[in-house]
Amino acid sequence: MNAPSAPRAVPGTPSSAEHPPPPDLPADAGRRSVDWRIRFAALALIWGFSFLLIKVGTDGYAPLQVSFGRLFSGAAVLAVAMVVRRERLPRSVKTWGHLFVAALFLNALPFSLFAYAELTIPSTLAGICNATSPLWGMALSLVALSEDRPTRRRVAGLGLGFIGVLTVLGAWQGFSGLDFAGTAMALLAALCYPIGWIYVRRTLTGNDSSALALTGSQLLVATVQLALVTPFFTAAPDGFPLLPTLSVLALGSIGTGFAMLLQYELVQEIGPTTAQMVTYFIPVIATAAGVALLGEQLSWNTPVGALIVLAGAALTQSRARSSAGSPPRKARRERNGRRTARGRGLSRS
Template sequence: MESRLSLSVPGRRLAAMTRTTATPPPATGSAAPLSRTSAETDSASPAPRRLLDWRLRFALLSLIWGFSFLLIKVGTHGFAPLQVTLGRLVFGTAVLAVALVVRGERLPRDPRLWGHLAVAAFLLNALPFSLFAFAELTIPSTLAGICNATSPLWGMALSVVALSEDRPTRRRVAGLGIGFLGVLTVLGAWQGFSGLDPAGTAMALLGSLSYPVGWIYLRRTVAGGGHSPIALVGGQLFLGALQLAVVTPLFTSLPGRIEVLPLLAVLALGALGTGLAVMLQYGLVTEVGPTTAQMVTYFIPVIATAAGVGLLGEPLSWNTPVGALIVLAGAFLTQSRPRRR
């Protein structure tokens, strides 16, 4: 669902793309990059007064993205994984289309930009959303949420190779090592990964890897273009939905019976977890800056685990929460910076 976006996929003017590193947004809903630097965003004039305090919107965004993995699991009970992803992108696109009309904004017209957005839609939306949906056929939603939290680790490793301005520091390298130690803890490596479906787990990890690949691509091709972030994300989600609309009928058929609960789950996953979440995060970034807004990443696996265990009755062994905490600690270190004098 959907990654600060992207997402995302994983959608929005992302803080991740404006920093000197490829700091990934939450993978439940990924999106287009910010066109301003984080320093400019953090020092921008105060945002207009909003109906809800930013802390409430931060909590709401955490809940929406944390519950996305439960919604994916419920959706796959009535629909094929590709159908879940297609519905997610269609409903998410519809929400952003309404937002564009209300805001009086237009989609970009540059054909070259649309080509870049098509690649981004595949890497940040169509591919990772589908991989997580397929993964949750055989693994718990709690494990999928924790695998999603590895995106900052992949992002740090890839940015060192792909972005020349990124330089590894001792702190970031230590964070990378600690993070992947946490992954091994979650998977129970000392007992031979027993009880886990290797294919499903691999798909979830590949989904989390797809986000930083997409973010780095966007950073190198689209970031800093001065385009409306909502328009960029709207176009990106539309192209992702179009890609799935072509592929899905080739590999799936409509279910004989449409069940209400899975349908509502897909609707919520798209409208809330992909569409509304984009708007919430964009508002947070512009109001409190990307540094604070991106902290939502560290709440997602906690909420996903609580939702899976509490509402779906998924089993939980000690190594899952312990490993998740280690993963989050490593991810935090990879994104932290020494204080400037």
């Protein structure tokens, strides 16, 4: 999951990997009492621990119930934020139609797939599969977005990331001991995010509503989607076990709602290029949490493959970072040459 540098009115994804662009914040939003590095580390920890919370939540609830509880509590947090900031819900029926599709691919479907996946695979593997989202995004953008052109660096990053996935899965061992269905669902969940990003970019860019209003509305729609589906596929829980219940509430209120607000501030303050770097810390924290707190087993190929996946993801994002940061060397030379020429002309006159 990476933070797209889309226009302000485009909502992002929640997740254990949700990275929306900044909303309309007050003029002093960048001047915070807590240093941005501390908030950056907090965001990485929150999203890294999301996969552990999903695992614990599924010990007491069905996967769809975990996802519904997550969305409900996350939407409640954003609803409060919208009331405090006096944000209004979108009024256009067309906008709500686009939000329905965005909510499906950015929230309801990936959240549920990750929850189902963690019934049979470790949370560490789910976190690493989530890190493949930028790789899927690069591959899809070459087809769906005409302005994204393939470069040698980005194609190399895609190939490197694919090698990393095969390393994590232990392809040379014939994927022995691997739950294929669970792994496939986790990878499919990671694929949902770039599909949703591309759709949002094509349909909601330039919308009059703020990103906070759109994202809060998106979570609301996703909550309604699962509220309609969950009763048909799950039975009502017999009780409310303490630890799974607390995990689901924390996953939604902190890992989804509060984390979104925290990232809004970071993107507004330090820009999407730096803020999106949190993506590369998530699988590391998810792996450490799963091993240390859940006692999950970790073979050598899992961390090695994860590092290869992250390196490939970084390469696929290198073009966006260079365009968002300092200009290419050739462009700088041309601009400096124009400035020099103008200076010479003024001195001669």
